[in-house]
Structures are given as C-alpha cells and as structure tokens.
Amino acid sequence: MALETIAAACILLHVVFAGLCVEVVRKLGKQLAPLRALYAAFRGRCPYTAETLERFVEIWDLFVRCPDSSLGFEDRFAVFCDQLGDFLEGLVQRAVDVLELFFQLDAEGQQAALSRVPRRRLSAKEAAVGAGPLRVSTCGICLEEWKAKDDVRQLSACQHVFHARCADAWLWRNQRCPMCRTPLVG
Known part of the structure; x- marks a missing residue:
C-alpha cells in the first residue's frame, strides 16, 4: 500500500x-x-x-x-x-x-501484409457522415468518433474502417479484421 x-x-x-x-x-x-x-x-x-x-x-x-x-x-x-x-x-x-x-519471428511478412492495407486521411465530410461504404461513425477498435484528417485504414475484404494506429497494432498480431474476423488475404 x-x-x-x-x-x-x-x-x-x-x-x-x-x-x-x-x-x-x-x-x-x-x-x-x-x-x-x-x-x-x-x-x-x-x-x-x-x-x-x-x-x-x-x-x-x-x-x-x-x-x-x-x-x-x-x-x-x-x-x-x-x-x-x-x-x-x-x-x-x-x-x-x-x-x-x-520479438515476432516473421516481422517482414507482417509488414508486407500490413502494407497491402491502404492508408488514407478522412475528409471533413466523411468524418461527419461516416467512414467507408458502411458509413461507420466511430473506429471499431478504440470507439472514438472520426475527426477530419484522421489517418485510417480500410480493409478491402470487408470494407471496415479503423484508425491507422489502432488497425496497425491489431493487424500486426492478427491477420483478420477485428470486427468480423474476415482474413486480410482471401
């Protein structure tokens, strides 16, 4: 104590x-x-x-x-x-x-998989109406609402969008979407 x-x-x-x-x-x-x-x-x-x-x-x-x-x-x-x-x-x-x-064994493979997931900045309009085709208003990992110019990654297989920093931390360990568990590579 x-x-x-x-x-x-x-x-x-x-x-x-x-x-x-x-x-x-x-x-x-x-x-x-x-x-x-x-x-x-x-x-x-x-x-x-x-x-x-x-x-x-x-x-x-x-x-x-x-x-x-x-x-x-x-x-x-x-x-x-x-x-x-x-x-x-x-x-x-x-x-x-x-x-x-x-301490991961296959850091090059992880980096290569991560580099295939596009990274971009949100526009003010997209931050207001929702990101991606699903029009999600928050990051599914940290649950923060979008702000203009947030760096995001959109997974091509399922179209889920996350803050890049959140997605990077998750995707280094898991090669699946944190929301629906769809594999990054088909």
Missing part, C-alpha cells in the same frame, strides 16, 4: 513537472518562430510521438483551463487523474505492443 502511494506521488510530480514544461514551451512558442519550426519538423518526422504529446497537452489543458467553472479543484483533479490514467494505460499498452512486435 505504501509503495503504491509513493509510486502515485512520483507519477503525479512528474506529470506536474511535464505540465509546467508544456506551459513554458507554449509561452515560448507564441514568441519564437524557430521553436514552432522545430515542432513542425518533429511532428512531420515523428507523428506518433507528436500525437502522444498533443494528447497529454489536451488533458493538461482541461485540468488547468477547465471550461466548467462550477467544478472545484478536487473535481477537476479527479477528472484529470482519470483521464491521465487512461492515457498512461494506453501508452503502456502501446509499449507492450512494440515489444511484442520486436
């Missing part, structure tokens, strides 16, 4: 420090064009990492700049901790997925 409390306190201190760093970088970023150019280059080369950082910034912003003025600090902090827990759980799961991929 005491070890869990110490671990939670350490995580909280790291999160607060990261949040303060986010605030400093945000204030500098408004004034320094080179910092914005550096971030744009980073985002272009490491979209997965940039997306992770942006999600943390969103969680931090909801805590610091809560739009609901009726929520007290304790309520905002409880929501923050809940969202942060989900965020960290997702990061840990992604790390486990990467480790599983690293």
Whole structure:
C-alpha cells in the first residue's frame, strides 16, 4: 500500500513537472518562430510521438483551463487523474505492443501484409457522415468518433474502417479484421 502511494506521488510530480514544461514551451512558442519550426519538423518526422504529446497537452489543458467553472479543484483533479490514467494505460499498452512486435519471428511478412492495407486521411465530410461504404461513425477498435484528417485504414475484404494506429497494432498480431474476423488475404 505504501509503495503504491509513493509510486502515485512520483507519477503525479512528474506529470506536474511535464505540465509546467508544456506551459513554458507554449509561452515560448507564441514568441519564437524557430521553436514552432522545430515542432513542425518533429511532428512531420515523428507523428506518433507528436500525437502522444498533443494528447497529454489536451488533458493538461482541461485540468488547468477547465471550461466548467462550477467544478472545484478536487473535481477537476479527479477528472484529470482519470483521464491521465487512461492515457498512461494506453501508452503502456502501446509499449507492450512494440515489444511484442520486436520479438515476432516473421516481422517482414507482417509488414508486407500490413502494407497491402491502404492508408488514407478522412475528409471533413466523411468524418461527419461516416467512414467507408458502411458509413461507420466511430473506429471499431478504440470507439472514438472520426475527426477530419484522421489517418485510417480500410480493409478491402470487408470494407471496415479503423484508425491507422489502432488497425496497425491489431493487424500486426492478427491477420483478420477485428470486427468480423474476415482474413486480410482471401
């Protein structure tokens, strides 16, 4: 019990420090064009990492700049901790997925199968009315609603559409659709 409390306190201190760093970088970023150019280059080369950082910034912003003025600090902090827990759980799961991929025997075959599944960006219209011929409004893996410019993969055999990051993690381990279990290759 005491070890869990110490671990939670350490995580909280790291999160607060990261949040303060986010605030400093945000204030500098408004004034320094080179910092914005550096971030744009980073985002272009490491979209997965940039997306992770942006999600943390969103969680931090909801805590610091809560739009609901009726929520007290304790309520905002409880929501923050809940969202942060989900965020960290997702990061840990992604790390486990990467480790599983690293130790797979046939990584070349998996990559070849994955490269045959087309990847594209959703238009604003398609995000609003539903993706693909089935007009699905959410990703079947993470259950998030579509947003314009989401990277998606559409499986050709069954026409199901998923976020590319969700589909990639699934399809590396399973060569079947996560919804209907249709094989990727006929």
